Amino acid sequence: MVDRIFNLVRNQLIEVIEWTDDSRDTLSYRWPDEDKEIKNGAQLIVRESQQVQFVAAGQFADLFGPGKHTLSTENIPVLSTILGWKYGFQSPFKCDVYYLNTRLFTGNKWGTANPVMMRDQDFGVVRLRAFGTYDFRIVDAPRFLKEVAGTDQNFRLDEFNDTMRSRIVSVFTEALARAHVPVLDIAQRYSELGDALLPIINPAIRDKYGLEIASFILENVSVPPEVEQAIDKRSSMGVIGNLNDYVKYQMGMAMGEGGEAGAAATVPAQMAMGFGIAQEMMRSMQQPGAAAAPQAPASAGLQVLSPEQVAQVLGVTVQDVMAAIEAGELRARRIGSAWRIAQSALEDFLRG
Template identity: 30%
Template sequence: MGIGSFFRNQLSQVIEWNNQQPDMLVWKFPSEKDEIKNASKLIISPGQGAILVYEGKVTDNLSTEGIYDLETDNHPFITTLLKLRTNFESEHKLKIWFYRTAENVNQGWGTAQMIKYMDPVYKIPVELGANGTFSFRISNPLYLFSNVVGAKDTFTILEARLLLQSRFPESLSAVLAQSGVSYQQIDAQLPVLSASIKAQLNAELDKLGFELTDFKLNGTIFDDATKERIGKVANITAEAMAAGEGGLTYVEMEKLKALRDAARNEGGLAGAGLQLGVGMDLGKTFNTAKDEHLNAQSTDVVSKLKQLKLLLDEGIITQEEFDNKKKEWLDKL
């Protein structure tokens, strides 16, 4: 060690986090042998805090900006001279970690795997991916330092973001399951879902020393299998509603269409029926079922006309049959 270096090491220091890197969340002040001298000055700038670890114990958490005087057992000019037996090194170690108190805003997030939940309306399993943005800050620096950062010299915003995002899917799945929001309603409920997810996540992230200051669910992506399943259910629902408008149940309408198709296909279902020994005249059966609906009595002429139109649209009756029955019912008005 040169004489110049010796004297420089014995002088008080000005300790600060200059040129704070935008991607850094926690940063240890570099000090040779961690022998920060008595009467050194610690500067806390806006958006910063500092944790002091003296002789292996956390002694201070400074979160208010300003200049602080440091008092240690490391006195200039005598420390190194008195420590020959420890290789000129003091056991009075003072280590300082700076941390960012400002918010970390507009962090993007997305689910790496599909989230599964049961759709409350369609009663089918749904799988979706989700994405959005969030902002966060350190809410409990001492807990974060002791349980997450540990003895690391640095802890980046990227590391924090990955840690936080790993908690998102479970909370998102739980909120979707509890909300009663269906596949078709999700886009309209994004703000409500975002607030619920944020509240649930903060209860979990508080255990890590973090707080979400903002959370947004911006969009969802459903897998092809889910779209196909819901498409089938939606088609059945639409057909059931149409049948209901015509005064028929979905089962009745499907039965009529099945009989119609079977009667038209002599080598198909009809042939299959004969091969099985059923001996059923499907054409006659279809006509009988059709006539039952055509001639069914009703006190509401308008409802009966709707039913006739439905049977025409579905190809159950012909245009001629529709016109004849329509005239018959209109004459009753």
């Protein structure tokens, strides 16, 4: 009878605590005690890439790393303080035991459900959509349990993705605003942007959720169509480069076409040649001893273009030229109902 009672009491005590994760997608796991108590001197086994957090009376107690631990007063000083063991404990006790998986979780997807608003020095307020992947690990067990997993019995990766996707996007938006990265760089160099944002994202993620982002990758960043068109135009201006070189190229192409197309294409070249002749005349008049040139109307020496002529020179539409004028990017003067653009203003515009 005594043996039966002893065996019954013994079966109600926990002597070994261990957990083998075979799921590969569990972040935290509350060890099931089945309402049993932990005996004095019980063995706690923590494997590599695991941590164990004890929680007693609703408070975070001792944290254990990989290894085999014997639960005694010396090994659980925080728990001893919480439970009031001043001189060591001999009787069994109850405590919640949480296993945390500290390995690297890779290939997690993130993305903006709605466009992110950001202020850009070139385009003003711009709407961005972005998505990509990130790798993370748990680095602060108490904070992760408190802010993310809670008291969940088995907190898995699919629950984490649903919980954290919006939080990752929120931190990404804040980091992007603090970094002051131009839209042109985001759209053209986003492969490098993830590494640049990591030092800004990680402090916030660590302090808020007890996590560390090991890799943050932007796979795509999209901007509204009008911003894409503006980027394309900026790129075109960069390709055109120097106005004189562009005009020479146009003239060379026109010589090979012939006919009406060739004649139309040579208009910009003829204009450029006229500008060159006028500049030579002005330089010769300024040289000492130069013969006095016959007087000409003041307008004859002006190097001005109409929007239609600028459109021909640049190979764009008149509407594009007017849009640049209205945006203040191309300096022009309105005389009556007509617009006139100085050659120097056009050259300044092309030089950016």
